[in-house]
Amino acid sequence: MPTPETPVSALVSAPPFPVAPRGARAAVALGRGRGRMGRLGRLGRLDVGATAKALWGAGTLAALLALTGCATSDALDAATGSAQGWSRQIDALLPADVLLLGEQHDATEHQRLQRDTVQRLAARGQLAAVVMEMAERGHATTGLAASATPAQAQAALQWNDAAWPWQAYGPVVMAAVQAGVPVLGGNLPRSAMRAAMQNTAWDTHLPQAALQRQYTALREGHCGLLPESQIAPMARIQIARDASMAQAVQDALQRGKTVLLIAGAGHVSRSIGIPTHWASQVRAQVVVARAGEAAPAPHAGDADAVVPTAAPPARDACAELRSRWPAAPAPAADAGKP
Numbered sequence: 001m002p003t004p005e006t007p008v009s010a011l012v013s014a015p016p017f018p019v020a021p022r023g024a025r026a027a028v029a030l031g032r033g034r035g036r037m038g039r040l041g042r043l044g045r046l047d048v049g050a051t052a053k054a055l056w057g058a059g060t061l062a063a064l065l066a067l068t069g070c071a072t073s074d075a076l077d078a079a080t081g082s083a084q085g086w087s088r089q090i091d092a093l094l095p096a097d098v099l100l101l102g103e104q105h106d107a108t109e110h111q112r113l114q115r116d117t118v119q120r121l122a123a124r125g126q127l128a129a130v131v132m133e134m135a136e137r138g139h140a141t142t143g144l145a146a147s148a149t150p151a152q153a154q155a156a157l158q159w160n161d162a163a164w165p166w167q168a169y170g171p172v173v174m175a176a177v178q179a180g181v182p183v184l185g186g187n188l189p190r191s192a193m194r195a196a197m198q199n200t201a202w203d204t205h206l207p208q209a210a211l212q213r214q215y216t217a218l219r220e221g222h223c224g225l226l227p228e229s230q231i232a233p234m235a236r237i238q239i240a241r242d243a244s245m246a247q248a249v250q251d252a253l254q255r256g257k258t259v260l261l262i263a264g265a266g267h268v269s270r271s272i273g274i275p276t277h278w279a280s281q282v283r284a285q286v287v288v289a290r291a292g293e294a295a296p297a298p299h300a301g302d303a304d305a306v307v308p309t310a311a312p313p314a315r316d317a318c319a320e321l322r323s324r325w326p327a328a329p330a331p332a333a334d335a336g337k338p
Contacts, residue, residue: 086113086289087120089305093285094126098249099258100274102265102288102303108168109309110289114262115172121258122179129252130176133263134164135185137244141173142182153177157185172262184252186245186261188237196240197233205239210272213299214238217266223318225325242267246277253282265289269302 093099101117103110121127135157141148144156150166153159153173159166176183188196196202206214214235219226226234245263252259265288267273275284288303292311 086287086307087116089287089307090117090120093287093304094258095256096258096283096285097253098261098278098282098284100261100263100268100284100286102263102268102286102298104289104291104295104312105264107289107291107309107312110291111168111172113289113307113309115175118172118175118181118260119179121260122176122181126258127176127179127181128254128257128259130172130181130183131186131245131248131252131259131261132169132173132183133187133241133245133267134169135159135183136187136189137185137248138189139185140182141177142184144177146178146180148177150174153183157183182252184248186248186263188241188244192240192244193237196237199236199240202236202239203232205243206272206276210276211235214272223321225322242274243277246274249274250278250282265298269298271299271302273302 090099099117099121101114103114118127118130139156139158141153141156144152148156150170150173153170154161154166157173173183203211215231218231218234218238245261245267249259249261261268261274263274268275268286268288270276270286275286278284285305286303287305287307288298290297290306290308293308294311297306
């Protein structure tokens, strides 16, 4: 759900795919949580190498981050409170093998709640590991001392601050490091993006209805700017990213403890995200933080709990992206409709 969260994702290390929330085009980018901040690269015959430089300046990256909450679908909202409600929901859902926390990437309160959850579970001796969308699989803080510095943690994770601001996520990482809990990158490595784009086997992973929801989220998340020919390849990357995070979690499972997974809300969706890559015996619980009443709730059945939080400052991230997208096509007449 990224998360915000994404455009032609392949070769620039940033949150894959900007998947904008419903209505973001209308005026406010709610950055939902599918974590798709695309890596721009060459796809098929489309050479976006030159486009990448234009798009990935600091301003455009900020716009894309605002777009990618890694989108969620419409439906059910089931929780109350913010920080207090979050803690109650977490406690009610444990024990579990995996606790998936879905965020909106530009909602700073969500990262504070994640840090608090790390500290809470670690203090109880219940936390096996923290897996994060924000770092690539293969990088981890394993072996770092509890006294390690933020710089050491960033180096261990090969952290990309331009894509995922350390100011936002550093406290989450350091809470785990200081508790002696490993932080593991879960995202698909950048080097694997091109192969994922071309792997048509991913086209059959989801049922058709779920795959079409994924396509729709990608169209909306790119504010109507993404060529239709890019939708299927980008969906393959999205599914491959979910598979990568699922495997990172699977590798970290410990009997009697919980692996905490942090990703955009769309990534944690039961029907189209990471849980679709696990066998049924993995006990997984999904909690989604919902930033403001205007942010769409998860599709019915996609989350075990939804915790409302304050909305981030309003901004029209689609307008920002459109202003920087070379030769941007005019948005469709119904671009902002759900």
